Amino acid sequence: MKTKENAFETLKTYISRIINYFTSEQSPIKTKLSKLDLAEIFISLLPASVFGALVFGFKAVVILLLSVILSVGLDFLWRLIFKKEKRIDYSTAIIGLLVGLTLSSRLNILLVVALNVLLILLRRTLFKNNGIRFTTSLLFSRFILAVIFYKAFSCYAVPFVGEIGRLPIDSLYFSYSHVEPAKYLFFGIHSGNIGDISVFLVLLGGIYLIFRRIINPIIPASFILSSAILSLIFGQSLAISLLGGGIFFAAFFLSMDYSFQPSSRIKKILYGVACAVLTFIVRAILKTEGVYLAVIIADLIFVCITRKNVKAFIQFVKKPDFKSLLNKFKMVFTV
Numbered sequence: 001m002k003t004k005e006n007a008f009e010t011l012k013t014y015i016s017r018i019i020n021y022f023t024s025e026q027s028p029i030k031t032k033l034s035k036l037d038l039a040e041i042f043i044s045l046l047p048a049s050v051f052g053a054l055v056f057g058f059k060a061v062v063i064l065l066l067s068v069i070l071s072v073g074l075d076f077l078w079r080l081i082f083k084k085e086k087r088i089d090y091s092t093a094i095i096g097l098l099v100g101l102t103l104s105s106r107l108n109i110l111l112v113v114a115l116n117v118l119l120i121l122l123r124r125t126l127f128k129n130n131g132i133r134f135t136t137s138l139l140f141s142r143f144i145l146a147v148i149f150y151k152a153f154s155c156y157a158v159p160f161v162g163e164i165g166r167l168p169i170d171s172l173y174f175s176y177s178h179v180e181p182a183k184y185l186f187f188g189i190h191s192g193n194i195g196d197i198s199v200f201l202v203l204l205g206g207i208y209l210i211f212r213r214i215i216n217p218i219i220p221a222s223f224i225l226s227s228a229i230l231s232l233i234f235g236q237s238l239a240i241s242l243l244g245g246g247i248f249f250a251a252f253f254l255s256m257d258y259s260f261q262p263s264s265r266i267k268k269i270l271y272g273v274a275c276a277v278l279t280f281i282v283r284a285i286l287k288t289e290g291v292y293l294a295v296i297i298a299d300l301i302f303v304c305i306t307r308k309n310v311k312a313f314i315q316f317v318k319k320p321d322f323k324s325l326l327n328k329f330k331m332v333f334t335v
Contacts, residue, residue: 038090040212044205045097045253051201052194055159056105060194063112064100070116071096078124091134095119098253099138101195102246102292105157106164115145135254136299139292154288156191165191168244172236173287185243196249199242206252218265220251222272230280247279250291255298267302274298 053061075092078084099115119141127137146153158165168190184190188198196202209215224247231241242248255275275291275298282290282297 035090037214038094040214041094041209042097044208044214045094045101045195047201047204048101048195048198048249049097051188051198052101052105055188055197056157056194060105062109063103063105063107063194064097066109066112067100067103067116068093068096070113071099071119074116074120075123078120095123095134095138098135098195099142101249102138102142102193102254104153104155104193106155107152111145111149111152115141118144136296136303139254139296139299143293143296156193158191159189159197167192167289168240169283169289170287171244172240172283182239182243185239190244193246196246199248202248202252206248209252215252216268218268219255219272219275220248222269223251223255223275224248226273226276227279230276234280245283245289246291250275250279250295254292255295271298271302274301 049064053064071092072089075089096116099119100112103112103115119137122141123134123137127134127140142153155164156167168185186199188200190197206215206220210217224242227242227247228238231238237244251272255272275294278294278297279291282294286293
C-alpha cells in the first residue's frame with residue numbers, strides 16, 4: 001500500500017515539475033539589446049543579404065541600402081520634429097534591413113519609399129507601445145501596401161534571370177510547368193524575395209543568433225515543426241511548403257521577440273504553433289504565400305493574451321465599462 005502511495009506521490013511531483021517547467025515565466029536573458037547585440041543581429045542577416053544582392057543584381061542592392069537609410073533617417077527626422085531625444089536609434093537599421101529583405105527585387109523604388117514612410121508612422125503611433133513587437137509594424141505596413149498594390153508585391157524575380165515568376169509554394173495551388181528540386185529550394189536558386197529565398201543562409205543566421213543567446217529556439221522550432229506536420233497531414237509537398245516560401249525567415253527573424261520580455265515556454269510554443277496553423281489557413285484561402293500575414297495575426301492575438309488582460313476581460317464581462325475601454329483605445333493612437 002505504501003509503495004503505491006509513494007509511486008503516486010512521485011508521479012504527482014514529476015507531473016507538477018513538468019507543468020511548472022512549461023507554465024512558469026522564463027527570466028529574460030537580457031533586459032535590453034545593446035549595440036553589440038544589434039551588431040550581431042545585423043551580422044546574422046548579412047549572408048542572406050549578400051546572397052540576395054548577388055543573385056538578384058544591382059536593383060536588390062539599391063532596395064536594401066535605401067531601406068536601411070530611409071529607416072534610420074526617417075526615425076531621426078521624427079525625433080527632430082516632435083522634439084524627442086536627438087539620437088540615432090541603431091535598431092532602426094535592423095528594421096530597415098528586414099524591410100528590404102522581405103521585398104522582391106522587382107518592386108518599384110517609390111513603393112520602397114512609401115513602405116518605409118508608412119512604417120515610421122505606424123511605429124510611432126499605432127504600434128508605439130512596448131508590448132508590440134517591432135516586426136509587427138514592419139509586417140503590417142507591408143500588408144497594407146501589398147493589398148493596395150497586389151500585383152507589384154506578387155511579382156518575384158528569378159535568380160540570375162530577372163523574369164517574373166511565382167513562388168514555389170504557389171505550385172501547390174496553380175499549374176506550374178517546373179518545380180525546383182529540394183536542393184535548389186534549400187540553397188535559394190528559385191523565385192522569391194531578396195532575403196528569404198536561401199533557407200540555408202537564413203538557417204545559418206538563426207543558429208548564430210541562438211548560439212549567441214540573442215533569440216530563444218522555442219518559437220522557430222515549434223513554428224517549423226508544426227508547419228511540417230501540417231504539410232504531412234494534408235498530403236502537401238514538404239519541400240515546397242517549408243522551403244518554397246518564407247517560413248524559415250519568418251520563424252527566425254520576424255516572429256522573434258528581441259525585447260526579451262519574460263514569457264512562459266507554453267506561450268512560446270503555442271505562438272509558434274499558431275503561426276504555423278495561420279500560415280496554412282492563409283495559404284489555403286488566398287492560394288499563395290501567407291506566412292507574413294499569419295505572423296501579423298498571431299502577433300496581434302498573443303500581445304493581448306496576458307494575465308492582466310485576461311483578468312481585465314473577465315472583470316469587463318461581469319461589469320462592462322465602455323467609457324474606460326474607449327479611453328484606453330484612444331491612448332493607443334496618441335503620439
